[in-house]
Amino acid sequence: MKTSSKSGINGWSPAWIQVGTDYVAVLAWSPDATIVAAGYADGSLRLLESAAGTCLWQCEAHLSGIASLAWSPDGQFLLSGGQDGIIRRWQARNGQAAGQYDGLGHWVEHLAWSPDGCCWAASAGRVVQVWRADGERLWHGPQQASTVTGLAWLADSQHLLTAAYGGICLYRVGDHQTTLHYDRKGSFLSLAVSPDGCHVAGGCQDASMMVCNLETGERLTMSGYPGKITRLAWDDTSRYLASSGAHQVVVWDFSGKGPKDSSPLILDRHVDRISDLAFRPGLPQLASVGLDGLLILWQLPTIRIIRLHSAPHSLSCLAWHPQGQTLAVGTADGEVRLLPVPISP
Amino acid sequence: MSSPDLNPANTRIPVTVLTGFLGAGKTTLLNRILTEHHGQRIAVIENEFGEIGIDQALVIDADEEIFEMNNGCICCTVRGDLIRILTSLMRRRDRFDAVLIETTGLADPAPVAQTFFVDEEIAEHFRLDSIITLVDAHHIALHLEDSHEAREQIAFADVIILNKIDRMDVPARAALEQRLRGMNALASIHHAVYANVPLETVLNIGGFDLNRILQQSPDFLEPEYPFEWAGLYRLQAGLHTFRVQSGPDPSLRLFIQECGSSEADMATWQGEAQACFKEMPVQVDTGGNPLIETGCLYELALTATPPMYFDWSVTTDGDYVLFTEHHPAEFDIILLYGGKRQLPLHEWVFKPDHRHDDQISSVGLTAEGDIDHARFNNWLGELLREKGMDIFRAKGILSIRGQDKQLVFHTVHMLMDSQTGQSWGKASRHNQLIFIGRNLDRVELTRGFEACRVAP
Numbered sequence: 035m036k037t038s039s040k041s042g043i044n045g046w047s048p049a050w051i052q053v054g055t056d057y058v059a060v061l062a063w064s065p066d067a068t069i070v071a072a073g074y075a076d077g078s079l080r081l082l083e084s085a086a087g088t089c090l091w092q093c094e095a096h097l098s099g100i101a102s103l104a105w106s107p108d109g110q111f112l113l114s115g116g117q118d119g120i121i122r123r124w125q126a127r128n129g130q131a132a133g134q135y136d137g138l139g140h141w142v143e144h145l146a147w148s149p150d151g152c153c154w155a156a157s158a159g160r161v162v163q164v165w166r167a168d169g170e171r172l173w174h175g176p177q178q179a180s181t182v183t184g185l186a187w188l189a190d191s192q193h194l195l196t197a198a199y200g201g202i203c204l205y206r207v208g209d210h211q212t213t214l215h216y217d218r219k220g221s222f223l224s225l226a227v228s229p230d231g232c233h234v235a236g237g238c239q240d241a242s243m244m245v246c247n248l249e250t251g252e253r254l255t256m257s258g259y260p261g262k263i264t265r266l267a268w269d270d271t272s273r274y275l276a277s278s279g280a281h282q283v284v285v286w287d288f289s290g291k292g293p294k295d296s297s298p299l300i301l302d303r304h305v306d307r308i309s310d311l312a313f314r315p316g317l318p319q320l321a322s323v324g325l326d327g328l329l330i331l332w333q334l335p336t337i338r339i340i341r342l343h344s345a346p347h348s349l350s351c352l353a354w355h356p357q358g359q360t361l362a363v364g365t366a367d368g369e370v371r372l373l374p375v376p377i378s379p
Numbered sequence: 380m381s382s383p384d385l386n387p388a389n390t391r392i393p394v395t396v397l398t399g400f401l402g403a404g405k406t407t408l409l410n411r412i413l414t415e416h417h418g419q420r421i422a423v424i425e426n427e428f429g430e431i432g433i434d435q436a437l438v439i440d441a442d443e444e445i446f447e448m449n450n451g452c453i454c455c456t457v458r459g460d461l462i463r464i465l466t467s468l469m470r471r472r473d474r475f476d477a478v479l480i481e482t483t484g485l486a487d488p489a490p491v492a493q494t495f496f497v498d499e500e501i502a503e504h505f506r507l508d509s510i511i512t513l514v515d516a517h518h519i520a521l522h523l524e525d526s527h528e529a530r531e532q533i534a535f536a537d538v539i540i541l542n543k544i545d546r547m548d549v550p551a552r553a554a555l556e557q558r559l560r561g562m563n564a565l566a567s568i569h570h571a572v573y574a575n576v577p578l579e580t581v582l583n584i585g586g587f588d589l590n591r592i593l594q595q596s597p598d599f600l601e602p603e604y605p606f607e608w609a610g611l612y613r614l615q616a617g618l619h620t621f622r623v624q625s626g627p628d629p630s631l632r633l634f635i636q637e638c639g640s641s642e643a644d645m646a647t648w649q650g651e652a653q654a655c656f657k658e659m660p661v662q663v664d665t666g667g668n669p670l671i672e673t674g675c676l677y678e679l680a681l682t683a684t685p686p687m688y689f690d691w692s693v694t695t696d697g698d699y700v701l702f703t704e705h706h707p708a709e710f711d712i713i714l715l716y717g718g719k720r721q722l723p724l725h726e727w728v729f730k731p732d733h734r735h736d737d738q739i740s741s742v743g744l745t746a747e748g749d750i751d752h753a754r755f756n757n758w759l760g761e762l763l764r765e766k767g768m769d770i771f772r773a774k775g776i777l778s779i780r781g782q783d784k785q786l787v788f789h790t791v792h793m794l795m796d797s798q799t800g801q802s803w804g805k806a807s808r809h810n811q812l813i814f815i816g817r818n819l820d821r822v823e824l825t826r827g828f829e830a831c832r833v834a835p
Contacts, residue, residue: 059470199446220446220447220449239498
């Protein structure tokens, strides 16, 4: 088995590159995988047709940077959250404005549709709000200890988890009290709920991570990271939890006895800070992008590098095709690059 | 927790932190910065506006979020809102020449400053250029009495702007300036009316210029003494009397030494006096036994109705030197013998140490020649680990053995940032260090620093 020539792991080239106006802050695939929406740091929004990268429509969506995007489950509408404190709703087909919602003057950093598709939640500053799909506001949550840095629904579409300074909170939409507070002194920067709903993980400024079992309440703290933990991702099967601290990806295995007293997998190939990571839908493969311009596709648990793409600019974000056939990455220079990944590499 | 960052090409964006109590004039200064044509693109982070773009600046609203760490280390406390905002700023294509952060009136400057050390990503892209403290010249004295925050804002400052100075007379200005200098000898002090200081004294001042500070305030490198005055008297044996009026303190310390041999000089007596001033004094009340012993520290109780009289029994004819805690003029002290006033043959005045304002003071050290880098890092690292909570700021320019360029560093509590500065070229190599803090021990600091020097 020796055939690694130019078409080895380094021979991963984009199907198309689309050049935008500013740092790509966020990417989001439409549910039917025909469109990649790109939000930029100057507030512009582009909808790119995924087959060839053609721009379907674009607009100056926000007065300052776009911080979040979310597709409606039926793919009819796209929500964008801006640093101008506004949430806008767009007709995906033609870019017509279809609603505007108030983020109360703060950066709208997280948007999430409920799993049943009935409503969506937005965090801006210290407050989470929930709107019904038709645009009626359902809930204005209580003030949190700091700006909300992570937001996720539970599978019942009734509860929301948030990360902020001082811990992770569980809310029942409609209530004015916290249902549960997993408190820990320190500042949480990221949040991810396992797809099976068993665990919630929060990454901290002080280079540690807390994982709580939502059923038993048991908590684990992982420390010793080389830097603050800004990104977290679970794989589809809820077996692997990937976390990024500085230039390393650290993966914890929740199968069997779980990660307690075990050593994590350390994915150490990036040479600069990691900006985003996500598991490939349906496979134990993790994609990570960094300020070093590298996109790396890792096989777990062997941590073999399957593919590696090197861009001339820092990479800022990534998003998998809903079925995992391709991967869109954004650069600090405004490019969106689409990289195909055959199912069996 | 020190993290030396030797970034030779200093491409980091300079950050100015503006502190000061409500009403000191911060908004006036900010408005000037936002509207004046200075050719720089500035991002202003403050507490009142929402985000708005103005010609050459971007104003972003910050909601003060103080983040303590799980390890409980106060020196790791940072401002989470600033981390989020700055992280977002460094992504934008329209880069900024400078960042200005306005803090609320009661803010502790430490978490703001520490943000630029503790968060690695921020430290990589931004450099804490200076902390500017704006004070209302009329009200600061009062704030210093009753506000811990006001004292910290003065202690942390690189630049102090005395605003609304026009409404203050000259002696009051001088007294205020002297008081602020006593707390923070490092800061350059500017006078202003309507915050009208030249912007180059505020924005991107390039860290700090110790030479400028030394020119402004050359005496702060001098050691400070526990006494303010000394007089040399030629006295006859017999009972002498001090007549003392009441003064600013309810007691007065006094050291009397017999001069003995003619070789002894002021340097000798001063050393003895300094040592003796650390001892427990002998308490003396009016009408008590006369002072007899020489080489001894006395404390005169000044609580009786003035004038108060204290006798001193001089045992032999000769020369005596007398050190007083305060200047004799403050208590109108007169030495009488046989009803006649005795005048000193010679007198000296000393710079007193400033033991007020929470004991916040400055200590400056200088040394010619080179410093051993490893020894210096060990010494400073240990010093900051042990006393970092009390050492608010330290700054220095060092001549490191084997290095052509200056090493310039500054610290905030336990955290340190350093970078290489200019080439020494033909200039004579020397080292300058300044500490600002509570309960600083000049003797100990000097000893520690001297041990880092390389034998010439």
